[in-house]
Amino acid sequence: MLDEKTRDKILADLNDTYITRKAMPLLTKTYPEIEIEDAYRIQEEFVRQRVESGRAVRGYKVGLTSKAMQEMSSATEPDYSAMTDDLFLPEDTPLDANRFFRPLIEIEIAFVMKHALKGPGVLPVDVIRATDFILPAIEIVDFRVGPEPGMTIVDTVADLAACGAAVLGANPCRLEDIDLRKVQGQMIINDKVEQEGLASAVLGNPVTSVAWLANKLSEFGITFEPGHTILTGSFVRAMPVKAGDEVIARFDQGLGDVLTAFE
Template structure:
């Protein structure tokens, strides 16, 4: 894509945040767009957010489980940026009006104690860099109409990022086998899904390795203190005003997201 086209699509996505109206799929108007083009569009938005006072607080890996790849019709992971304004406190009402088409999914969040930079990062390197893990709920959202996304669409749209709720019980990595962490997801008191850490590329640690090695050639380092979301253990579920969603993870505790009551 030409530079002007990249800037134009980035502007349309930013406008969707402002108006609350999703845009048509990018791949329809730009059928030749590549994954590289999509990341350029994503970076254009990130620069705008940073200029507006936001701070990068971490990254997310999306589409890292077979369930999510099947649900979204894609065949590879992607990544997006987590900005300071995306983090919400547990048990505090989240404004659904701030989203377009929100869905929610349970994840094991890594909090880094040391910088991590690829290429060449191994599982051992990644494990040494993790200070602790937290149960988390990611709110995914799409600025693309009806979630009709290709891999290009979701990458350009900051990997369909929306918001993050972190649990408050830190657990050292050495105290848990992430592959075997079981998860139950309740919405409005009803069990809607179960999953396990092994659904995320075999282990969420593999997702962290993938991210570090993917970002490294672009000169990006995962910094100490950054939060990394490695991907969902279940499919994503739509959420609406009045919902309460609880993810309970064996050995890690639980995390609760509360959405504002309908007006």
């Protein structure tokens, strides 16, 4: 474990990356004694400061929910982060690539809550009852820490679980209208299908991802509120993007497309 002074220094360094535009080296290399609890405390304080400055928590993301993404970070469990309002971006609107450090894209399904949901003991059936609708989504993964060989879940957790932003589609679907496990998605970059897979790659069912996070956050007294948006995790491997790239996340079973572009 790190002492509070060291965690405060890491937090200050993370804030500085947004000014210098220079990513930090891996925390696990600079601070070999850092633990996952340290990383979540750093993340929590970072979000608290953003809220204090006028931002609002609009939802949460679950990451590393698929085998493909866990292999990328040498993780054996998911990670998570709160998401403030400025991390949700409109679809089909060009994004400034300079906003990001080393962006990757993922395709995901987002849950929008109708009712409050709080663990412990949340089951998938509770998630289904509490969900208003789901949306197709693109998550932009980004790294203020690393990425470098040897990166672990500790490095990503401290760094907002490597969340850069999310682009939500505007085509809502009800859970009862589809078999969520069998939803197939394609990641299309510049008209080429780069990745494709099934939503069942996310912990067997994205509903399980939401339940896992609700139970995990209950340890900190956090409740999903009505209107919160939960990104459930990618079911394909993340792919890099750059200025000039056009991206489509395409889903079947009526979820449709989400489009974005980098300039």
